Amino acid sequence: MGNASGRQKQKPLILGPAPGSGMGAYSVAFDTLSDHELATLKESKSPDAFYLPWKSGDVTEGEIDLTNHDLTYFFTANLSGCSLWYKFQDDRIVIRHEARTDGGSQNLHKLAGFKCVVDSSLNPDDVQLSVDQETMIRKARYYVVYALFDHEARQVEFRAQLVAQETNLLNRQESYDLVKVTAVVVKFPRR
Helix, strand or coil, rough: CCCCCCCCCCCEEEECCCCCCEEEEEEEEEEEEEEEEEEEEEECCCCEEEECCCCCCCCCEEEEEECCCCCEEEEEEEECCCCCECCCCCCCCEEECCCCCCCHHHHHHHHHCCCEEEECCCCCCEEEEEEEECCEEEEEEEEEEEEEEECCCCCEEEEEEEEEEEEEEEHHHHHHHCEEEEEEECCCCCC
């Protein structure tokens, strides 16, 4: 994650294809490309990242042990109408990815003690998909959410990036642009 200095236009951080084995701990490698940074997850005996997938029409939930100081990154699937929630429980953080959030499911999360990080269904202008039939250019806007764990400061910073992506459906070339980033910093509970 090399362009955080602010000297150049910030690039979106895009998660590469999800690992075949799904939810769990992985090793992450970062590559800086012309218009985005790419995070690639792979199986490892010394993981430093946790990945939470999504499930169509349902909620997925993962737990991260906050006493494991080796895990410093969190990634989830892109949000396009979904929401991301968290709560602390003992020495763990429990994170939920809710597909296609509605008011009823949001109330259930709140009653269970979860707090919302981002709800991508709130602003319909944020999540869009269109295809120009003449040029065969697909334009999409969606949220990419990741988190950084700072065990020394005892906090986690969730970063929700609104990303604009263009894909040429004929030659599969893609380009990315960062529309906006919001950060939610959450302190770990006191011991």
